[in-house]
Amino acid sequence: MAAGPYNxxxxxxxxxxGDMGVGKxxxxxxxxxxxxxxxxxxxxxxxxxxxxxxxxxxxxxLQIWDTAGQERFRAxxxxxxxxxxxxxxxxxxxxxxxxxxxxxWLTDARNLTNPNTVIFLIGNKCDLDAQRDVTYEEAKQFAExxxxxxxxxSAKTGENVEDAFLDTxxxxxxxxxxxxxxxxxxxxGVQHKPATPRITMNAxxxxxxxxxxxx
Amino acid sequence: xxxSDDNAFASADEGEEKTPPKExxxxxxARKEKKAEKTETGASTGSLxxxxxxxxxxxxxxxxxxxxxxxxxxxxxxxxxQENSGTKKSETKESQKTEDPVLKGGHPDKGSGDGNREMxxxxxxxxxxxxxxPAELSGASVPKDSDQNQDVGGLSTEKKGAKSLGETAGSKxxxxxxxxxxxxxxxxxxDRDHHTPQQExxxxxxxxxxxxxxxxxxxxxxxxxxLSAASTSVQTFTHQVGDGLTTIMxxxxxxxxVPDPNTLAEEDKDKDVESLETAKKEDVIDDEKKDxxxxxxxxxxxxxxxxxxxxxxxxxGQDVSxxxxxxxxxxxxxxxWGVGDLAKKMQDTGKSxxxxxxxxxxxxxxxxxxxxxxxxxxxxxxxxxxxxxxxxHDPALRRTRxxxxxxxxxxxxxxxxxxxxxxxxxxxxxxxANQEALKAHFGTLFDDYQxxxxxxxxxxxxxxxxxxxxxxxxxxxxxxxxxxxxxLLNIKNAFELDDSAEDAAEDQDFTSLVRQHLSELExxxxxxxxxxxxxxxxxWIKDFDSNDSNHSQGTKETHExxxxxxxxxxxxxxxxxxxxxxxxxxxxxxxxxxxxRAHSLARLTGVLCHExxxxxxxxxxxxxxxxxxxxxxxxxxxxxxxxxxxSNSSTYIQDAFLLLLPVLQHAALEQAILxxxxx
Numbered sequence: 001m002a003a004g005p006y007n008x009x010x011x012x013x014x015x016x017x018g019d020m021g022v023g024k025x026x027x028x029x030x031x032x033x034x035x036x037x038x039x040x041x042x043x044x045x046x047x048x049x050x051x052x053x054x055x056x057x058x059x060x061x062l063q064i065w066d067t068a069g070q071e072r073f074r075a076x077x078x079x080x081x082x083x084x085x086x087x088x089x090x091x092x093x094x095x096x097x098x099x100x101x102x103x104x105w106l107t108d109a110r111n112l113t114n115p116n117t118v119i120f121l122i123g124n125k126c127d128l129d130a131q132r133d134v135t136y137e138e139a140k141q142f143a144e145x146x147x148x149x150x151x152x153x154s155a156k157t158g159e160n161v162e163d164a165f166l167d168t169x170x171x172x173x174x175x176x177x178x179x180x181x182x183x184x185x186x187x188x189g190v191q192h193k194p195a196t197p198r199i200t201m202n203a204x205x206x207x208x209x210x211x212x213x214x215x
Numbered sequence: 216x217x218x219s220d221d222n223a224f225a226s227a228d229e230g231e232e233k234t235p236p237k238e239x240x241x242x243x244x245a246r247k248e249k250k251a252e253k254t255e256t257g258a259s260t261g262s263l264x265x266x267x268x269x270x271x272x273x274x275x276x277x278x279x280x281x282x283x284x285x286x287x288x289x290x291x292x293x294x295x296x297q298e299n300s301g302t303k304k305s306e307t308k309e310s311q312k313t314e315d316p317v318l319k320g321g322h323p324d325k326g327s328g329d330g331n332r333e334m335x336x337x338x339x340x341x342x343x344x345x346x347x348x349p350a351e352l353s354g355a356s357v358p359k360d361s362d363q364n365q366d367v368g369g370l371s372t373e374k375k376g377a378k379s380l381g382e383t384a385g386s387k388x389x390x391x392x393x394x395x396x397x398x399x400x401x402x403x404x405x406d407r408d409h410h411t412p413q414q415e416x417x418x419x420x421x422x423x424x425x426x427x428x429x430x431x432x433x434x435x436x437x438x439x440x441x442l443s444a445a446s447t448s449v450q451t452f453t454h455q456v457g458d459g460l461t462t463i464m465x466x467x468x469x470x471x472x473v474p475d476p477n478t479l480a481e482e483d484k485d486k487d488v489e490s491l492e493t494a495k496k497e498d499v500i501d502d503e504k505k506d507x508x509x510x511x512x513x514x515x516x517x518x519x520x521x522x523x524x525x526x527x528x529x530x531x532g533q534d535v536s537x538x539x540x541x542x543x544x545x546x547x548x549x550x551x552w553g554v555g556d557l558a559k560k561m562q563d564t565g566k567s568x569x570x571x572x573x574x575x576x577x578x579x580x581x582x583x584x585x586x587x588x589x590x591x592x593x594x595x596x597x598x599x600x601x602x603x604x605x606x607x608h609d610p611a612l613r614r615t616r617x618x619x620x621x622x623x624x625x626x627x628x629x630x631x632x633x634x635x636x637x638x639x640x641x642x643x644x645x646x647x648a649n650q651e652a653l654k655a656h657f658g659t660l661f662d663d664y665q666x667x668x669x670x671x672x673x674x675x676x677x678x679x680x681x682x683x684x685x686x687x688x689x690x691x692x693x694x695x696x697x698x699x700x701x702x703l704l705n706i707k708n709a710f711e712l713d714d715s716a717e718d719a720a721e722d723q724d725f726t727s728l729v730r731q732h733l734s735e736l737e738x739x740x741x742x743x744x745x746x747x748x749x750x751x752x753x754x755w756i757k758d759f760d761s762n763d764s765n766h767s768q769g770t771k772e773t774h775e776x777x778x779x780x781x782x783x784x785x786x787x788x789x790x791x792x793x794x795x796x797x798x799x800x801x802x803x804x805x806x807x808x809x810x811x812r813a814h815s816l817a818r819l820t821g822v823l824c825h826e827x828x829x830x831x832x833x834x835x836x837x838x839x840x841x842x843x844x845x846x847x848x849x850x851x852x853x854x855x856x857x858x859x860x861x862s863n864s865s866t867y868i869q870d871a872f873l874l875l876l877p878v879l880q881h882a883a884l885e886q887a888i889l890x891x892x893x894x
Contacts, residue, residue, distance in 0.1 A: 007649070044740070045797035048668040063668060076797045079675050 008052050008059035011191040012172055013083055014165070015113075017105050018090035019098040020069030023124040026155035027090060028066045031165050036156045043068040046080050053166060055173045062169065081112030085181070085189030086120065086168040091139075093123045093152060094131040099139065106146060116181045117189065118171045120149045122164050127154040655775045657782050657860040661867065666786025669793040670871055676796050677874040680881035687884045699887040702810060703880050709813035710876045712820065712869060723829070725749050728822045733791070735815035737807050738798035745787040749826065752780040756833045770841045774853040777834035778860055781827060785864040788823045792816070792871035796878040809883035813876075820872040824865040831861035 016024040025047065029037040032049040049064040065084070067077035081087070087109045091098040102121070109119050121143045123134060136152055143150035149167060153160040175181035176190065183192050653659045661667060684703075688696060726749060729742045755776060795816060799809070835854045842850040 007646075044794055046672055048665040050663075050665070050668075065668070065672070072801060073797070076676065076800055079679050080672060082675065 008061040009192065010058060010060045010173075010176075012060055012062050012085045012169055013189040014062055014064040014086045014088060014168065015081055015084040016064060016066045016088045016090060017077070017081075017109060018069055018088075018122075019092070019095075019101050019105075020071075022069065022090045022092040022095075022098045023155045024069060024088075024090050025066050027088070027122065027124060027153065027161055027164075028064055030155045030158050030161045032064075034158065036158070042070060043073075045073055045076050051165075053169055055166070055169050056177075058173065060169055060173070062165065064165075078108060078112055081108065083187045083189045084113050084117055085172045086118045087113060088120050088122055088164065088168065089148070090122045090124050091134065092125050093134045093139075094125050094128050096133040099123075099134045102142065106148075114185070114187045114189070116175055118149065118168050118175070119146075120151070120164055120168045121146075123150075123152040124155055126152040126159060127157045655778045655856075657778050657863055660779055660782035661786050664783045664786030666782070666789045666867065669786070669790040670867065670874075673789070673793040673796050673871055673874045676793075676800065677877045680800070681877035684877055684880050684884055687881075687888065691888070695887075695891055698891075699884060702883050702887065705810040706813045706879050706883055707876060709810060709817050710873060712817065712872075723822065723825060725822065725826045729819065732815050732819040732822065733795075735818075736795060736798075736812050738795055738802060738812075740791070740794045740798055742791060745784070745791050748780075748783050748787050752784060752830060755780065756830070756837065759837050770838055770845070770850050770853060773834070773837050773841055774850075774856065777831070777838070777857050780830060780834070781857075781860050781864045784823075784827065784830070785867045788868045789871040791819075792868070792875055796875050799875070799878050799882045802882075809879045809886065813879050816872055816875055816879075820868055823868045827861050827864045827868070831857050 016028060018024055020042070023040075025040045025043050026037050028047075028049040029035060029040070032051045043066060045068055047066045049066060050061060051064075052059055052061045054060070065080050067073070067080060089102060089105050089109060091102055093099075106119070109117070113119075121139065123136070123139050139152070140150055142148075149171065151160045151164045151167070153164055155161060172181065172190065176183065181188055181190065183190055691699065726746050729745060729749075733740060733742050759773075799812065834857050838850045838853055838857070
């Protein structure tokens with residue numbers, strides 16, 4: 001207990017946003033489970049995923065908030081932007097409308113997160129190239145114009161999924177290293193060497209329990 | 216021979232290129248000397264290119280002395296041709312003490328017509344003496360040498376030998392010329408200074424041993440006395456070498472054994488002569504050689520008795536040789552070839568001396584003198600080589616000393632490696648222990664099941680709603696506030712949890728109750744996850760109860776399972792409240808009374824907390840059962856832990872429920888405001 005039960009140094013909060021059906025939950029599932037979830041139910045409000053990654057030999061726990069894409073949830077999901085260190089903004093390359101809504105999502109992301117939040121644009125379903133409705137070039141240009149990182153991914157094949165999550169983490173870590181992200185700020189979205197959760201009030205009792213368990 | 220000698224010097228030059236200019240300068244006159252001799256002696260080239268000379272040159276104190284010696288060498292070369300060996304003998308004896316190579320170069324036997332070949336023949340042993348050292352050091356065996364020596368005679372092998380001479384000479388030059396250490400130079404010089412007393416000493420010793428007679432010349436004792444004499448000069452080296460001293464001694468012994476003249480002369484005389492002849496490729500001196508062979512034979516007869524004893528001692532010396540390996544066949548062969556030459560040379564010496572009417576003993580001493588000089592050279596070269604090997608990458612032998620010195624308590628590699636391994640193992644154990652601890656750590660498990668995340672999200676919603684409620688209340692007119700306030704208070708009252716309900720210990724139909732209360736909420740949320748987890752836990756308990764006699768799980772596993780179940784159920788309960796809160800906010804326009812929802816949620820909370828209590832009781836029962844079966848185990852701590860975490864779990868659920876109060880008030884307010892504005 002003295003060393004802490006945690007095997008990571010940082011917690012980064014991510015939020016995945018984007019229109020309904022672009023594959024946000026599938027991206028998360030692919031990232032955390034390395035599997036493709038074929039019939040993914042509509043997300044209600046927000047769901048969560050976690051995975052511990054390593055950046056610059058630092059263990060980082062990614063706490064990913066996968067928001068509902070349905071418009072009716074938007075009022076609620078807007079509440080969850082706060083304190084996100086990274087925002088993955090997803091559109092579907094086979095549906096132009098999801099790309100067209102990006103500016104709206106981007107506005108939310110900009111307004112509801114802190115200025116240092118890393119926003120990563122993901123064009124999902126790149127395995128369906130035949131049905132492509134949004135070219136890579138225009139999306140790339142959009143990303144450059146808005147200072148976003150960009151990748152086309154496929155939650156189905158797993159292509160670039162890992163990179164999107166990891167590159168975001170690297171960028172956040174870089175921001176921490178160069179001091180542009182203040183860890184002490186309440187909304188940084190980053191927790192460093194987290195304190196034990198609420199349960200710590202029992203810490204005084206737990207160590208003897210553990211000894212008892214060690215049998 | 217000239218070809219091979221050229222080779223030898225080509226390689227020697229290569230070796231010399233690595234030497235400091237100082238030494239090169241020293242060696243340069245040596246080559247001059249050889250050239251001069253070449254012209255003077257005419258036929259013989261081998262003698263002029265005695266590899267011995269460069270090594271001697273190296274050990275010379277200075278250029279001046281070297282030049283002096285060159286002059287002497289020239290003189291001797293000339294005198295060797297001109298003077299009779301008998302008169303020359305005394306002269307050379309004198310000069311030998313200071314100028315060994317000169318003596319060798321200008322040996323009296325040169326005067327006997329076949330002087331050229333004699334000289335070369337004499338020089339070859341010198342060469343081989345020194346040359347054999349690297350070979351022997353590298354594992355060439357003397358016995359093998361002698362065997363090969365007996366086979367000598369084929370021209371092809373001879374040429375091969377000549378070639379290997381070139382190589383060996385080159386390598387030798389390399390070795391000796393690579394001596395860079397000033398200490399080495401000084402030592403070598405001092406070695407030379409000691410020559411005279413040393414040799415005298417050796418002579419005396421030899422005389423004594425020869426007089427005793429039984430073991431011939433007493434090569435072994437001679438060798439050891441030589442060694443002791445030489446050891447003063449090579450003490451430094453041998454001291455450094457440590458364990459290698461034995462090897463050196465053996466090598467010295469074998470080196471000394473090798474140049475035994477009589478054995479070789481007896482057995483391989485003709486072959487030697489032949490091989491020498493072919494090796495030198497001097498057709499001109501064929502006749503001379505034959506004459507000499509005859510003379511040798513005669514001489515042999517006269518020396519037979521002595522030779523036999525020598526042979527014995529030589530054999531023992533060979534037996535002592537510790538490195539009978541097959542490596543460096545050419546070199547070792549050549550070494551033996553050189554031995555043959557030396558033997559012949561000594562025989563020649565004896566012959567000429569006999570012709571002069573001198574005693575065999577004197578002759579023997581003379582030969583021994585050469586051998587002594589050669590032996591010291593052997594030692595010197597061994598020392599040099601050893602020192603070079605040690606000092607090559609280790610200036611001043613610091614590392615060698617450190618290596619040979621006792622370690623003391625200085626940490627070494629193996630101990631530090633062991634330490635590192637132990638540390639790693641400990642770290643791993645620590646990690647494993649941590650992992651084990653995490654398995655039964657409620658907080659961590661609750662987090663893993665995303666309970667914390669849902670609680671955090673719910674908290675965000677709650678805080679936002681609370682702010683909204685405050686702002687809405689502030690914005691409302693006092694009359695409207697009065698109409699709405701009772702509802703808000705009702706909702707708040709609904710959140711006053713009835714503790715007495717939790718005391719009920721009887722089983723409840725959890726699934727149906729949860730479903731019932733959730734449906735009362737009319738939020739469209741299904742308790743699927745919650746029920747799935749609950750069913751899983753129930754199934755596990757049932758399975759445990761039904762397998763009374765066969766509990767594969769220990770108390771530890773049961774405890775872990777209990778905590779896991781509690782954490783997961785709590786997490787799903789919190790998630791359920793979180794979803795409810797989200798839906799309440801989204802469905803706030805619906806005409807559903809928030810007070811009713813509040814009551815439904817309160818009942819749901821009661822059901823969840825009750826279930827947590829029930830499950831913890833069941834888990835404790837399981838643990839107690841296990842404890843009864845395994846009497847040795849004390850489960851009190853685990854039981855306490857389960858009850859503790861159960862209370863924690865209830866706290867989380869009640870916290871989540873209480874977080875919904877602002878959300879419901881917010882919803883109620885908005886509904887009321889909506890109703891007010893619409894009416």
